[in-house]
Structure formats: structure tokens, C-alpha cells
Amino acid sequence: MTSATATRRLTTSAMIASFADPGQRTDSAPFGHALAALAEQDPRVVGLTADLGKYTDMHVFAQAHPHRFFQMGMAEQLLLGAAAGMAEVGLVPFASTYAVFAARRAYDFLCLDIAEPNLNVNIVGGLPGLTTGYGPSHQATEDIAIFRGMPNLTIVDPCDSVDIAQAVPQLAASEGPTYLRLLRGKVPTVLDEYDYTFQLGKAAVLRGGRDVVFVSSGLMTMRALQAAERLAEHHVDVAVVHAPTIKPFDAATVLAEVDSDRLVVTLENHTVVGGLFETVASAAVRAGVAKRIVPVALPDEFLAAGALPTLHDRYGLATDRIVEKVLGELA
Structure with a gap:
């Protein structure tokens, strides 16, 4: 690391919520624009937020459809309770807040008001993982x-x-509640180069490879693809399987790649406990696939504050760290 790089990392604001690399193609507020466009076609769609419209890109929807937007204030339980009531009368609500508030503060309201009656409420959680x-x-x-x-x-x-x-x-079209781990602001555009189409409940093999299989989700699929290109320089051929739907999990597609003599690595922007790694491992055990699976994930601890490039490097999510880990496993 050069001294200039070290200085830049130390002075970068902890507010950064973008993981785009310098010069990378991005799309601004893709969630907000997609929701506004959907509302043009479907009059049932409404948007709610808990005082975080600007920081979950819900403000784009609010500007386009002000009479279908509801600002609930800093009251996440009220946010989800109101969304449940709207769904009960036939609306299709998208309710945005930070992921920590949806998961930690409003869990019981999501569970009993929304999930138990299986209502079509879509929870949008900003700042997932280490973003x-x-x-x-x-x-x-x-x-x-x-x-x-x-x-x-x-x-x-x-x-x-x-x-x-x-x-x-x-x-919006699926039955029952959903939870979307939102990437906001200037979001990288990556998957259009891989003949890819999102299908709810499905994983996709983005590239083949004879030596290693990456199974990834979230922003770590971008890192998996970057690491695969870097590993090719070391004559390591890497397949990448993108699993954007964690539940219900597409075990058939993933296990078809896992069940081989290749090194298998899961990559996720989430603690190693209870996320993609354990989902893949559980699916393998249930199917009788005896395979060692190596996780790239956040540690089971509370993380430090700081700038994202520094933190991603420290906790192993950076491309360089992924390449090092794979080469170490293959050595």
C-alpha cells in the first residue's frame, strides 16, 4: 500500500454507501426508478418509508407519485403495520428503511402482521451487510x-x-412478503455482460470453470467475477454461480455445480453465521453431497467503523483478499 493510498483511506468519510470501483459503470437509484415505472403500470403500488426516503431511493418514487407515497416518520413498527393494512385492502406496498431497523426493531410486526397472514408487503432494507x-x-x-x-x-x-x-x-407480483437487501445510490451495473436475467427463486451460472466454483450473492457476485478474472492470470479457471434469492433457495442449480471435484467457495456480504454459506452447506447435507465448502464472509463479531475500502480489505470482502484466499486453498 502506498502512503498516498493509506492517506486516502484514512480520510474517506464513513458515510460512504457505494461499493462501486473508480470508473465503473453505475446506474443511479435503480430501485426508485424501477418502483416508479412499475407504479405507472399498476395502480395498486404504493411506497412508504420511515424518514429515510432519500437514503433508500424511495424519494424517486415519491416525486413521481406523491399521492401514493407515505412518510411514516421514525417509527418502523408503524411503517410495517401500516403496510400490512394497505396490503389487506388490496394495495401492493413497498416499505423502505435501513435493514438494521427492519430486522432488529420491527421483527415482530413483520412476523405477525405480514408473514403470518402471508400478505404481499415488500420490505426494502438499505445498507445491508458492510455497505x-x-x-x-x-x-x-x-x-x-x-x-x-x-x-x-x-x-x-x-x-x-x-x-x-x-x-x-x-x-410485486409474487404472493406473500418479500425482503430486498437494497443497494442504493450509484449502483454498479455488472450482470448485463453475462446474458443474465433475474428470475425470482432461481440461481444462474454466469461463467464456467474447471478448477473452482464460486457461489455468491449480493455485491459479492461482482467481486466473485472480478476475482475469477484475476485468478485466470494465475491459470486458475473459476466458475461463478449467482444466487440472488436466498429463500426459497435454488438448491438444484447450485448443487449441480457444487457436486464436483472442484474447490467450492461461497461469497457473501453477511456474517458467516446463518447466511449463504450455511444455506449452501445445509442444501448439500440434505442432498447427501459430501463436500467441503469454504466461506468468504464477514466474521461473527461486531465490525469496526471506517471507510468501506478499508473495511472490505480488513474483513476479506475485497477482490485482492478473495484471490489470496483461493490461491492459499489451492496451494
Whole structure:
């Protein structure tokens, strides 16, 4: 690391909530624009937020459809309770807040008001995993673990702007509640280069490879693809399987790649406890697939505050760290 790089990392604001690389193609507020476009076609769609419209890109919807937007204030339980009531009368609500508040503060309202009656309420959780440097109060590193055990709840962890834009209408059309781990602001555009289409409940093989299989979700699919290109320089051929729907999980597609003599690595922007790694491992055990699976994930601890590039490097989510880990496993 050069001294200039070190200085830049130290002075970068902890507010950063973008994981885009310098010069990378991005799309601004893909969720907000997708929801506004969907509302043009479907009069049932409404948007709610808990004082976080600007920070969950819901403000785009609010500007386009002001009479179908509801600002609930800093009251996440009220946010989900109101969304449940709207769904009861036939509306299709999208309710946005930070992922930590949906998972930690309003869990019981989501469980009993929305999931138990299987209502079509779509929860949009901003700042999932390590997408902010604010520290444990805002880092939703365990949200999937909290929500995986909730019956009826669909969980989606999108990679990029393509995933988000295509997921929104499918979430609205699906029965029952959904939880979307929102990537906001200037979101990278990655998957359009891989002949990919988001399908709710389905995983997709983005590239083949004879030596290693990456199974990834969320922003870590972007990192998996980057690491695969880097590993090719070391003559390591890497397949990448993107699993944006964590629940219900597409075990058939994933296990078809896992059940081989290749090194299998899961990559997720979530604690190693209760997320993609354990989902894949559980599916393998249930299917009788005897396979060692190596996780790239956040540690089971409260994380530090700071700038995202520094934190991603420290906790192993950076592309360089992924490449190092794979080469170490193959050595």
C-alpha cells in the first residue's frame, strides 16, 4: 500500500454507501426508478418509508407519485403495520428503511402482521451487510440470519442495478412478503455482460470453470467475477454461480455445480453465521453431497467503523483478499 493510498483511506468519510470501483459503470437509484415505472403500470403500488426516503431511493418514487407515497416518520413498527393494512385492502406496498431497523426493531410486526397472514408487503432494507462505515448500529451484517427462519418470507440479495430493476416487478407480483437487501445510490451495473436475467427463486451460472466454483450473492457476485478474472492470470479457471434469492433457495442449480471435484467457495456480504454459506452447506447435507465448502464472509463479531475500502480489505470482502484466499486453498 502506498502512503498516498493509506492517506486516502484514512480520510474517506464513513458515510460512504457505494461499493462501486473508480470508473465503473453505475446506474443511479435503480430501485426508485424501477418502483416508479412499475407504479405507472399498476395502480395498486404504493411506497412508504420511515424518514429515510432519500437514503433508500424511495424519494424517486415519491416525486413521481406523491399521492401514493407515505412518510411514516421514525417509527418502523408503524411503517410495517401500516403496510400490512394497505396490503389487506388490496394495495401492493413497498416499505423502505435501513435493514438494521427492519430486522432488529420491527421483527415482530413483520412476523405477525405480514408473514403470518402471508400478505404481499415488500420490505426494502438499505445498507445491508458492510455497505456503510457507520459501525454496528447501521451495519446489517446478520439480517439474513434473522429472517431466514421466518415462514413465508422471500429473501433477495441483488448484485447490481440489473438485479434490482428486474426484481422489483417480480417481487410485486409474487404472493406473500418479500425482503430486498437494497443497494442504493450509484449502483454498479455488472450482470448485463453475462446474458443474465433475474428470475425470482432461481440461481444462474454466469461463467464456467474447471478448477473452482464460486457461489455468491449480493455485491459479492461482482467481486466473485472480478476475482475469477484475476485468478485466470494465475491459470486458475473459476466458475461463478449467482444466487440472488436466498429463500426459497435454488438448491438444484447450485448443487449441480457444487457436486464436483472442484474447490467450492461461497461469497457473501453477511456474517458467516446463518447466511449463504450455511444455506449452501445445509442444501448439500440434505442432498447427501459430501463436500467441503469454504466461506468468504464477514466474521461473527461486531465490525469496526471506517471507510468501506478499508473495511472490505480488513474483513476479506475485497477482490485482492478473495484471490489470496483461493490461491492459499489451492496451494
